[in-house]
Amino acid sequence: MSLWPAETQEMAKKLIGRYPDPKSAVMPLLYLAMRQDGYLTEAGMREVASWTGHTPAQVQSVATFYGMFKTERLGDYLVSVCTSISCMLLGGDEVLDAVEDETGVPHGETDAEGLFSVEHVECLGACGGAPAMQVNYELVEGSTPDQARSLCRWLREERPEAVNTDAMQEQFGGRRSFDWAITEDNSAVGPYPAFGPYGTLRRGDT
Amino acid sequence: MTENGSRIASPADLSARREQLIAEDVGIRRILVCSTGCLAIGAREVEAAFREGVAAADLQGEVQVVATGCHGLCAMAPVVVIEPNDVVYGRNRIKYVPDVIEQTVKSGEIIRRFCFGRDPEMAHLGDIPFYAHQTKAVLRNVGRVDPQQIDDAIQRGVYEAAGQVLTSMEPDEVVEEIIASGLRGRGGGGFPAGLKWKICKESPGSTTYLICNADEGDPGAFMDRALLEGDPHSVLEGMIIAAYALEAAKGFIYVRAEYPIAVEHIRIAIEQAHERGLLGPDILGSNFSLDIEVREGAGAFVCGEETAMIASLEGERGMARPKPPYPALRGYLGQPTIINNVETFANVPVIIGQGGVKFAESGTEGSKGTKIFALAGQVNNTGLVEVPMGATIREIVFDVGGGLPKKREFKAVQMGGPSGGCVPASYLDLPIDYDSLREVGAIMGSGGMIVMDETTCIVDIARYFISFCAEESCGLCAPCRFGTVRLKEILDRICGGRGTIDDLNDLERLAEVVQKTSLCGLGQTAPNPVLSTLRHFRDEYLAHVADRTCPAGVCTALLPEKEVATAAKEG
Numbered sequence: 001m002s003l004w005p006a007e008t009q010e011m012a013k014k015l016i017g018r019y020p021d022p023k024s025a026v027m028p029l030l031y032l033a034m035r036q037d038g039y040l041t042e043a044g045m046r047e048v049a050s051w052t053g054h055t056p057a058q059v060q061s062v063a064t065f066y067g068m069f070k071t072e073r074l075g076d077y078l079v080s081v082c083t084s085i086s087c088m089l090l091g092g093d094e095v096l097d098a099v100e101d102e103t104g105v106p107h108g109e110t111d112a113e114g115l116f117s118v119e120h121v122e123c124l125g126a127c128g129g130a131p132a133m134q135v136n137y138e139l140v141e142g143s144t145p146d147q148a149r150s151l152c153r154w155l156r157e158e159r160p161e162a163v164n165t166d167a168m169q170e171q172f173g174g175r176r177s178f179d180w181a182i183t184e185d186n187s188a189v190g191p192y193p194a195f196g197p198y199g200t201l202r203r204g205d206t
Numbered sequence: 207m208t209e210n211g212s213r214i215a216s217p218a219d220l221s222a223r224r225e226q227l228i229a230e231d232v233g234i235r236r237i238l239v240c241s242t243g244c245l246a247i248g249a250r251e252v253e254a255a256f257r258e259g260v261a262a263a264d265l266q267g268e269v270q271v272v273a274t275g276c277h278g279l280c281a282m283a284p285v286v287v288i289e290p291n292d293v294v295y296g297r298n299r300i301k302y303v304p305d306v307i308e309q310t311v312k313s314g315e316i317i318r319r320f321c322f323g324r325d326p327e328m329a330h331l332g333d334i335p336f337y338a339h340q341t342k343a344v345l346r347n348v349g350r351v352d353p354q355q356i357d358d359a360i361q362r363g364v365y366e367a368a369g370q371v372l373t374s375m376e377p378d379e380v381v382e383e384i385i386a387s388g389l390r391g392r393g394g395g396g397f398p399a400g401l402k403w404k405i406c407k408e409s410p411g412s413t414t415y416l417i418c419n420a421d422e423g424d425p426g427a428f429m430d431r432a433l434l435e436g437d438p439h440s441v442l443e444g445m446i447i448a449a450y451a452l453e454a455a456k457g458f459i460y461v462r463a464e465y466p467i468a469v470e471h472i473r474i475a476i477e478q479a480h481e482r483g484l485l486g487p488d489i490l491g492s493n494f495s496l497d498i499e500v501r502e503g504a505g506a507f508v509c510g511e512e513t514a515m516i517a518s519l520e521g522e523r524g525m526a527r528p529k530p531p532y533p534a535l536r537g538y539l540g541q542p543t544i545i546n547n548v549e550t551f552a553n554v555p556v557i558i559g560q561g562g563v564k565f566a567e568s569g570t571e572g573s574k575g576t577k578i579f580a581l582a583g584q585v586n587n588t589g590l591v592e593v594p595m596g597a598t599i600r601e602i603v604f605d606v607g608g609g610l611p612k613k614r615e616f617k618a619v620q621m622g623g624p625s626g627g628c629v630p631a632s633y634l635d636l637p638i639d640y641d642s643l644r645e646v647g648a649i650m651g652s653g654g655m656i657v658m659d660e661t662t663c664i665v666d667i668a669r670y671f672i673s674f675c676a677e678e679s680c681g682l683c684a685p686c687r688f689g690t691v692r693l694k695e696i697l698d699r700i701c702g703g704r705g706t707i708d709d710l711n712d713l714e715r716l717a718e719v720v721q722k723t724s725l726c727g728l729g730q731t732a733p734n735p736v737l738s739t740l741r742h743f744r745d746e747y748l749a750h751v752a753d754r755t756c757p758a759g760v761c762t763a764l765l766p767e768k769e770v771a772t773a774a775k776e777g
Contacts, residue, residue, distance in 0.1 A: 018499050020413075020456075021539055026521035027504055031463075052521060065523040065680075067505030068463050084425040085620065085656055085670055086582035122507065122674060123425035124464055127582030127656075128589045137466055165467070177589070178349070178432060193463045195470075195502060 003047055008036055012051050022052045026062055030069050035192055039070045067121075068193070075110045075117040077155050077163070078191035079103070080134045081148075083120045086127035091145070095131045096120050098145035102152040115156065117191060128177030136188035138165045142174025162187035213483035216491045217369030220360065227361040236270045237311065238287040249273075249284035255303040256286070263307055292331035295320035336587050339605045341568075343576045344552045345592045348436035353471045356478035359439035365484055367558035368446045372492035380451035381407065384554065386562030388574035393419055393510070393547030394625060394651040395727070396573075396640040402544060406452055406534035409542035414454040417538065417545040418445055419515060420461035420468070423507040424623030425674060426654030429578040430548035432590050434461065434468035437552070438475035442498065444551030446489065447558060449496045452544055456497055460515055463502040473500055507678035511726050512537075512545040514680060525680040526726030547652070549578060569595035573639035573650075581607050583656035584614065600634040603657055614659035618742070622651025624671045624678075625731030627738025628664060647738035649731070663760035664743040665750055668736045669697035675732035686729030689720035693736060703763035705751040714740060 002009050015028040029051055033044035040063050042056075049056040063069045081087075081096040096118075100106055103116040110117040126132035129141025133148065140151065151172040155163075164187035169176060188194040214220050237260070239253040256271045284298045288310055295306065295317070302320060309315040322328040331337055351358035359365070371380055385400030406414065418441065422430040433441055445457050461469055476498055479485040487495045501519060508514045509524040516538050518524035537543020553575060557565045566574045573595040579602055582588050586608035593602060599619055603609065610616055618628040621638075627648035629636070636642055640650045658667065676690035696713050699705050717733030717740075724730045740747060749755050756764040 021520070023521035024519055024539075027502070027518070030504070031502070054521065058522075062521065062523055065506060065525075066503070069504050084674070085667070086426050088670060089583045089656070089658065089662065121464075121505075122678070123423065123427070125422055125428035125431040125462070127426050127428055127580060127654075130582060130588070134464070137464065139467075175588075177428060178436065188466070193466050193469075193502070195463075195466065 002050070003043060004036060008032060016051065023054060026052045026054060026059060027066075030059070030063055031192070031195065034069065035190070038190070039073045070191070073110070073114070074191040075105075075113075075115045076159070076191070077115065078117045078119070078134075078136055079152065080119050080121045080124075080137070081107070082122070082124045082126065082130070082132045082134075084123035086123070087131040090130040092131035094145045095133060095143060095148045098148045099133070099152060102149040103156075116152070126177050129173070129175045135163050135168060136191050137193040138163050138168060138188050140165070140168045140173045141176045143172055144174070147172045147174070162189045164188070213481070214490060215483065217366070217373050220365055220369050220490065224360050224363065224366070227357055231361065233268055234270060235268060235289040235311070236272050238272050238289070240273075240285040251300055252284050252286065252298045252303070255300040256307070259303045259307040260311075263312065265307075265311065269311060287331055293329055294322070294331045294334065296322050336606055336608065339597075339601060340592050341576050341594050342592050343556050344433070344440075344549060344578060345437075345590060347440060348432055348590075351437060351439075353436055353438055354474050356439060356475065356482060356484075359437070359475075363559075364437075364439045364555070365443050365446075365490075367555040368443045368450075368484070369490050371447050371450055371558055372490055372494050377407075377451045377453055380447060380558075383562040384451070384557060387557040387565040388562075388569075388572075389550065389553055389557060389565070390573060390640060391547060392549035392553065392577070392652070394424070394622065394649065396650055399546060399550055402534055402546075403448070403452055405532070406542045406544050409535045411536075411540075411542040413456070413539075413541045414452050415538045415541055415543040416445060416449050416452060416454040416457040417515065417519070417543060418457065418459040418551055419510060419512070419545050419547045420459050420465075420472075421503050421510040421515060422462060422465075422548070422652065423510050423678075424625070424652045424654050425671075426580060426582050426620065426623055426656045427652040428580050428582075429590055429653055431462075431465050431468050432578075433548050433552050434465070435471050438468075438472045439479070440552050440555055441472070441548055442475055442479055442485065444554035445498060446485070446496055447554050448544065448546065448551065450494050454544070455495060456499075458499050458501050458519060458538075460501045460503060460509070460519060463504055469500060469502055476500065506680075507674075508680045508726075508728050511728055513726065515545060516543065523680070525682045526728070528725060549652075570637060570639040570642075572641045577638075577650070577653055579653045579655045581655050581657070583620075584610055584659045584662070585657040586611055595639045596637040598635050598637055599629065599655075602638075602655065603634075607657065610657065610659050614661065617658050617660050617662060618664065620648075620656040620658065620667065620671075620735070621654070622649040622734075623654045624674050625649055625727065625734055626651045626654075627734050628658075628667065628742060629738075630742040632742075647734065647741050649734070661758055661760070663701075663756055663758040664739045664746045665697065665701055665756075666758075666760050668739045669694065669701055671735035672697060672732065675728065679728060679732075683723075683725040683729060685720045685723040686725070686732065689716060689724070689729070690732050692716060693720070693733065697736070700747065700750045701756075701761045701763070703750075703754055703761070707748075707751055709751060710740065710744075710747055 016022045016025040019025050029048045037044050045059045046056045049059045083092045105111045105116045105118040107118050107120045124132045126141050132141045260269050286298050287294050316329045318326050347362050381403045389399045390396040506524045509518045513527040514524045533543040569575050576592050576594050578592045591606045618630050620628050672694045676694050679686045681687045696709050717736050721733050
């Protein structure tokens, strides 16, 4: 018996149907489970195992291999600061310091309140706008440490339900790698990457 | 005539659609206002003023005001580009708008005082050094099309090469064309793409799979992101052509989950291509069918290595597997599988469009065509730069990149990410291609170029890259799992002021062991940044261990106390 609601089960079937072998769908299903429970719970990983034909231990081994599968509950806002080479040369470490100081959360941790999780990450492919950071995987480029502080303060005070690249960039960003002048609004509503098929809401859906 | 949104039944239908789209657009000119870096200096107000001005002059039917991406000319912000001739004006102010509309938009006159350096020779986008030194082939549509509109792509001729291939070429002929072009894999390996396809075609198996490697993880590289976000249809077109040549019926795009916009754009592109009959069954009436799935990674750098990517796609931990057998022989689910990088696929329609032999005329002896470099770090114009293979580092960093900020001294450029090396100033005039870079201890890699000035400590950079590899090692083989950590410890010691001369020898010896005995590319190339810096910047290492100083003033443990205090204050 599946623990998932009918809608999530439908999605699971659809995702599995995309591959010649159900085992191949383990990563998409892990994203689905993460969206379902907020993070990867043991029950969620067992559920993925039952759908894919892996053992629960195999699923856990996959889940813990990849940095973006989170097996602990995160804050509402996951702030990921790039400290990779291009950002390091242009002040990424200072941005991380500012974020840690403003939120009171050292990298790799979540505050008691469940508001912020902070992490430092490898290259976000935004070197043209270094230093770069993401909030719930929505990109903000070219921020000074002060702008990063303001961004954190804004998150704490406004508690936006959804965050989106364009809006954050305009308020708290600087130089940007590229901008496609897209009219459609996309926003992330939780500390997960905003992919349509895994049940993550985009602003257009709400 | 093809209706908007309907299925395109044949290449002739595709051409008709393209002509129709071009006809609909005749007379529409655009005013492109940079909406990125220029925002801070009033671009939004300038954009609004242009909108008002266009309305006041009653030009709405002919002129559109569009906010666009960065033109790479931030020093002249806010920048405005006016079609059809791409007249470019810098330092725009609201009060200039009426003159620009009256004289340039309406009458096509150049206003000298708004030109760069008030120089009418610089009146057009193509005259500006950042553009004049580039050859936009693979990037030809990026920034020019709305990536969410397939019609924009069709209007620019995307899918025409696919139409030509599907209806007038045999699969083997396509492979021969790619072989003739001399195209080498753009992901870093540089293996001849056509040869790889040929090996795959000759491999036994019931199904052939095609994988687009969009797991761009090299620190400093972002060209794949730009292609997927900015021109996803050209990547799909390359995959369609490859799938036809290889007789594959299923393709995957394995893309980093850290790139949500790339994921979104490629998904939209696939959906729209399906609606138009450019993917799915019977593409362009050719009987050839192809489905493409997008697969998001989850933050593991090693999955960019092809055998690790296959393991990941199969639902395993992303750990490398011994080669041979190469994926072309036994890949996804044990079947012949071709994995090519995004930029490699994006080159394919260019090759078909002009012919392999013609393509091979550009570039150098062993490296054909153009290469997209991601220019980052301490350089004035960061961004993507596409130049023919064989361009020199000086041309890219100084002519296109505008040199270093604050007139600082060029120290080195790190090429090829964590698998590459630091190239010092003495090689500024080195023509860059796959082979020349290897000779100086770097690699082409995916094309990341990180510029460093004299305030960068080379030992610290080597330490960064080795920490990266230690962090990202999948842990399967011992040389990589332990070796990278031990290398990092030695470098930590040197940067921490506790290094000895013996450490340098140990570094060299251990680096060679890791290089020679690791299972996959990650471990085999992880020591490159250490070895290349030891080779070109040995004096700087010696300063750290023998003189106990950090010449760049970065390693705080090696600075006199006074300087530490200053550095802390400045930082």
